[in-house]
Amino acid sequence: MKNKTKTLVKCVRCGTPIESCAFCDEPGCRTPTCYECVSTVLVQAKRQPHTHGG
Amino acid sequence: MSPRAAWRLESLGFGEVYDYVDGKVDWMAAGLPTEGTNAGRPRAGDAARKDVPTAGLKERLGDVRDRIRAMGWDAVVVVNEERVVLGLLRSKELDGDADLHIEQAMRPGPSTFRPYVSIKEMATFMVEHKLESAPVTTSDGRLVGLLLQQDAIRLAGEK
Numbered sequence: 001m002k003n004k005t006k007t008l009v010k011c012v013r014c015g016t017p018i019e020s021c022a023f024c025d026e027p028g029c030r031t032p033t034c035y036e037c038v039s040t041v042l043v044q045a046k047r048q049p050h051t052h053g054g
Numbered sequence: 055m056s057p058r059a060a061w062r063l064e065s066l067g068f069g070e071v072y073d074y075v076d077g078k079v080d081w082m083a084a085g086l087p088t089e090g091t092n093a094g095r096p097r098a099g100d101a102a103r104k105d106v107p108t109a110g111l112k113e114r115l116g117d118v119r120d121r122i123r124a125m126g127w128d129a130v131v132v133v134n135e136e137r138v139v140l141g142l143l144r145s146k147e148l149d150g151d152a153d154l155h156i157e158q159a160m161r162p163g164p165s166t167f168r169p170y171v172s173i174k175e176m177a178t179f180m181v182e183h184k185l186e187s188a189p190v191t192t193s194d195g196r197l198v199g200l201l202l203q204q205d206a207i208r209l210a211g212e213k
Contacts, residue, residue: 024183025165031182041179042171 013037076193082170083193098176099169101209102190102199108133111140115159116152118143129187131197132160138195139166144186166191169198176201177210 008017011034021029022038056073063071074081082088085099107122107130122130128148132141141160150159166189167176180188180203190198 021183023165023179024185025161026183026185029183038165038179042167042175 011037013041079170080193083168085169085192085198096173096209097169098167098171098173098188098190098201098206099198101173101205102169102201103205104199106131106197106200108137108197109143109156110134111155111157111160113156114152115143115148115150115154115156118156119148119152122148129200131189131200132156133197137197139164139189139191139197142187142189164189166195167201168193173206174210177203177206180206 006019008019009021009029009032010016011018012031013033014037016034016036018032018034020027021032022035023029023033060071060073087093107125107127109118109122109130109132111132111134118130122128128145130143130148131139132143133139141157141162142164143156143160147159147161169190169192176188179185180201186203188201190201192198
């Protein structure tokens with residue numbers, strides 16, 4: 001039986017090994033980014049509609 | 055709003071105050087309106103094309119391709135009867151064998167983005183990743199629209 005292992009690439013932002021880019025999911029992505037980094041960048045960029053202590 | 059804020063508003067005399075249990079981010083993820091100083095900032099949901107064509111899993115690729123290209127589109131979102139996104143076909147997948155079913159030809163489980171995401175960051179990411187389109191969905195996976203790179207760039211004021 002052959003073990004088929006997926007080739008891992010490194011997230012360009014944090015270096016975490018990932019199977020594919022979480023943003024575009026393209027196998028040949030030249031700027032692979034992990035889910036964590038995509039979420040962080042996109043969510044941190046989100047401004048709250050108003051500020052309060054919650 | 056938060057329970058504390060809701061109680062405070064009631065103490066100030068507001069009559070109809072509700073605690074939205076799923077939170078503000080979920081409210082915005084549903085594409086619902088917001089108020090405040092940052093409410094006017096353009097977001098992915100504002101630019102997403104709501105008229106994006108959709109297809110079902112069992113449709114024939116050739117039929118879908120003819121239908122959507124006649125409408126001037128080069129992408130189609132695969133949804134179920136609840137309008138939950140199951141897949142996506144961009145130009146590359148649309149050029150497949152006409153006799154395939156959509157579920158055989160589609161890109162399954164595409165990355166999706168919430169409507170509240172800043173259009174500027176989306177535009178930057180889409181250019182960096184050469185991504186021509188990205189589905190925008192609510193937090194429960196229902197299709198809001200398809201964000202095209204050209205629309206994101208235009209709205210973000212980038213060129």
